[in-house]
Amino acid sequence: MTQEFDLDSVIRQRIRSLRLARGWSLDALAARCRLSPSNLSRIETGRRRIALDQLVPIARALDTTLDQLVESEDDEDVVIRPQACRAPGMTSWLLSRERSLHGVTVAKLRITPDHPTDAANLKVHPGRDWFTVLSGTARLHLGERVILVRTGDAAEFSTMTPHVIGAHEGPVEILTILDHNGERTHLPTTTDS
Template identity: 80%
Template sequence: MEQESADLDQLIRQRIRSLRLARGWTLDALATRCHISPSNLSRIETGRRRIALDQLVPIARALDTTIDALVESGDDQDVVIRPQPCNTPGYTTWLLSRERSLNGVSIAKMRITNEHPVGAAALPVHPGHEWFTVLSGTARLQLGERTIIINEGNAAEFSTMTPHAISAHDGPVEILTILDHNGERAHLRGGTSS
């Protein structure tokens, strides 16, 4: 436990120094912005002085970051995502981003085996934009009355105010998709296809 605390302490110090250097600031420049003496800031960065919470607040503010970002753990748990498959008839989805990550967008991998085009009257509509790229196979994108074939390696981006659906074309297709909040709610939580 003590070693973990020391490792996190060192990681915080590295983050402070790295953010300072990334901005091209000297110790004096950061010290002026956070109202800490340059010698105390130097001791904080080098580990010769304990980091106190009342020092982290102005340092984080001066570096235009948050205390959470400075003190988050450096272990693999906050990096590695182990997606679990979510199965619905004709679709398997793996959520590849954490909830509410990346400014409100979700990233998902989908394996689509459903090859039955949806009638234009049944195509869903919701506010927002969607993007996907085909990892393997061929996708059929229905946008209103249009049917667009998207081959492996190609991508599509479209307004979701247009009635739309994605299905497989000539065998299973795997896609990587980015959905905004409305798209996530409609397609991942609602259990329907794009």
């Protein structure tokens, strides 16, 4: 019952906040969703029970969805609890919500000197890669070039050039943003339990 009451309170607060953010009076929103201003006021203040047949037109008038209006406030939609995925010489943690077909993936990588960086491990894929070094020094093999990227520095490059990231003189931790092709090419897929 308390959880239902809390969600009810959150919905009321969202309606009022969205209305005020648009600079609308109760009368203006009431006209847009075909409710009386007194009914809308009672909904916002908690003196009237919220009914689904009222929420749909209110959500539509506020240019939002019913799902967004009634979504839960628990931490699971905010907090990401990354799990380690391992490959020889590399551990990765996915820091974005889910692997995305058309979006980007954010990951933290810990690369050790035993991560293979020979010519057989150079990768090519469409797009661009970006990373910043959190600690240590990364050794970026980019075609015939070897570029050292140190703590606090970032690198961005075309991935049509054969490339691989390794560790220079000890482990390196990087934060990377990859498109779908980069994710598929660079991130290990086995999760440790």
